[in-house]
Amino acid sequence: MRALVGVGGGIAAYKTAELVRALAERGVEVQVAMTSAAQQFVQPLTFAALTGRRVITSLFPAAGGAETLSSAVEHVSVAQESDVLVVAPATADLMAKFAHGLADDFLSTAYLAFTGPVVLAPSMNNNMWLHPATQANLEVLRSRRHLIVGPDEGLLACGTAGPGRMSQPDVIAQAVLSAVNLRRDLEGETVLVTAGPTQEPVDPVRFLSNRSTGKMGYALAEAALARGADVILVSGPVHLTPPRGALVVGVRTAAEMRQAVLDHLERATILIKAAAVADYHVAKVPEHKVKKTSARLSLELDPTPDILAELGRKKGDRLLIGFAAETEGLQQEARRKLKSKNCDMVVGNLVGREGAGFESDTNEVILALATGETLALPPASKRDVAGRILDEALKLRLALHSAQ
Numbered sequence: 392m393r394a395l396v397g398v399g400g401g402i403a404a405y406k407t408a409e410l411v412r413a414l415a416e417r418g419v420e421v422q423v424a425m426t427s428a429a430q431q432f433v434q435p436l437t438f439a440a441l442t443g444r445r446v447i448t449s450l451f452p453a454a455g456g457a458e459t460l461s462s463a464v465e466h467v468s469v470a471q472e473s474d475v476l477v478v479a480p481a482t483a484d485l486m487a488k489f490a491h492g493l494a495d496d497f498l499s500t501a502y503l504a505f506t507g508p509v510v511l512a513p514s515m516n517n518n519m520w521l522h523p524a525t526q527a528n529l530e531v532l533r534s535r536r537h538l539i540v541g542p543d544e545g546l547l548a549c550g551t552a553g554p555g556r557m558s559q560p561d562v563i564a565q566a567v568l569s570a571v572n573l574r575r576d577l578e579g580e581t582v583l584v585t586a587g588p589t590q591e592p593v594d595p596v597r598f599l600s601n602r603s604t605g606k607m608g609y610a611l612a613e614a615a616l617a618r619g620a621d622v623i624l625v626s627g628p629v630h631l632t633p634p635r636g637a638l639v640v641g642v643r644t645a646a647e648m649r650q651a652v653l654d655h656l657e658r659a660t661i662l663i664k665a666a667a668v669a670d671y672h673v674a675k676v677p678e679h680k681v682k683k684t685s686a687r688l689s690l691e692l693d694p695t696p697d698i699l700a701e702l703g704r705k706k707g708d709r710l711l712i713g714f715a716a717e718t719e720g721l722q723q724e725a726r727r728k729l730k731s732k733n734c735d736m737v738v739g740n741l742v743g744r745e746g747a748g749f750e751s752d753t754n755e756v757i758l759a760l761a762t763g764e765t766l767a768l769p770p771a772s773k774r775d776v777a778g779r780i781l782d783e784a785l786k787l788r789l790a791l792h793s794a795q
């Protein structure tokens with residue numbers, strides 16, 4: 392598990408070193424990011440020594456430093472790679488920034504780019520804590536279901552007594568573990584996920600494809616890995632970082648995807664077909680580039696192999712989860728595909744709407760289950776939707792087994 396630990400500018404920053412150690416002792420990989428105010432209290436070197444990693448100290452690379460695209464978008468990549476965001480001490484200033492969506496430094500920017508669980512350990516003067524502005528921000532953060540640990544009551548650095556002390560590092564570390572809900576309920580399973588689009592060549596330089604980005608499939612692979620599964624990710628061409636620990640098999644065409652899936656079918660116990668496979672391919676791909684003329688050009692297309700339907704025939708006692716991307720009639724289509732392709736679950740999503748389907752970081756889906764039920768999930772990040780799909784898959788396995 393990976394945690395991004397953000398250190399705010401407060402006296403309690405020295406206790407965050409203990410927190411980082413407590414997390415490392417519990418097997419958590421920690422990446423530390425410090426605000427510039429935090430660096431007035433503790434040296435980045437302290438955290439670099441504790442984590443063995445470079446500490447992130449600003450949004451932009453240092454002047455004269457190596458200016459690469461990866462450092463310029465580090466807040467996004469670090470957010471994507473982390474399973475939990477912990478901020479300790481969470482100062483009044485950071486709480487206000489998070490509550491209002493300001494993004495003027497690394498930590499506040501990473502907060503907006505992060506979609507997983509957030510743990511905040513506030514620490515400040517008691518009057519600052521009790522101020523209606525801070526309390527209003529706290530309400531906003533609670534409404535986002537962030538886990539707020541503390542503050543504790545006691546004698547504060549400013550000499551007054553009251554609520555405002557940062558909680559003990561061990562207590563925060565424990566809260567972090569419970570926030571990510573470290574279930575290892577997929578241990579012993581091998582989950583085969585297909586993701587992304589396929590590309591069907593028209594000629595040596597052109598192809599037919601679709602708008603799938605692979606985000607849903609990659610979120611499923613990551614969620615399964617985090618829950619202890621072995622993961623085989625058969626991926627069409629996408630621009631995403633491969634999840635650490637997965638066996639990634641890159642493919643281009645539907646035919647290649649089919650072959651890769653069949654090659655790994657034996658090992659798999661759960662099959663998730665999140666890929667948006669092209670339904671047609673060009674019947675005869677010319678050896679050379681097609682030249683432009685003023686005449687109408689027709690392409691002769693043949694259907695691609697329906698991988699999901701083939702898996703429906705070959706799945707044995709494996710759990711088979713298909714996807715249905717529809718622009719209308721979602722529920723009927725999902726239930727129809729469930730039956731016609733012999734799936735155990737079909738995840739249906741309406742595409743062509745904001746906040747769902749292709750190119751979006753969020754998704755709103757229904758789950759058509761082989762038990763006859765259809766569940767509508769509330770809109771959520773693709774990471775959360777992935778978690779729910781896996782929860783329901785495990786429940787379904789139990790239900791189907793006990794029905795036999």
Ligand code: CTP
Pocket residue numbers: 645664665666667668669670695696697698699700712713714715716717728
């Ligand atoms: N699928 C597949 N092989 C194909 C086409 C689709 O395995 N050649 C899988 C997808 O991975 C997805 C499911 O089938 O899990 C549904 O994809 P979709 O394009 O919605 O369905 P189609 O079967 O193509 O149905 P239709 O075009 O009639 O909507």
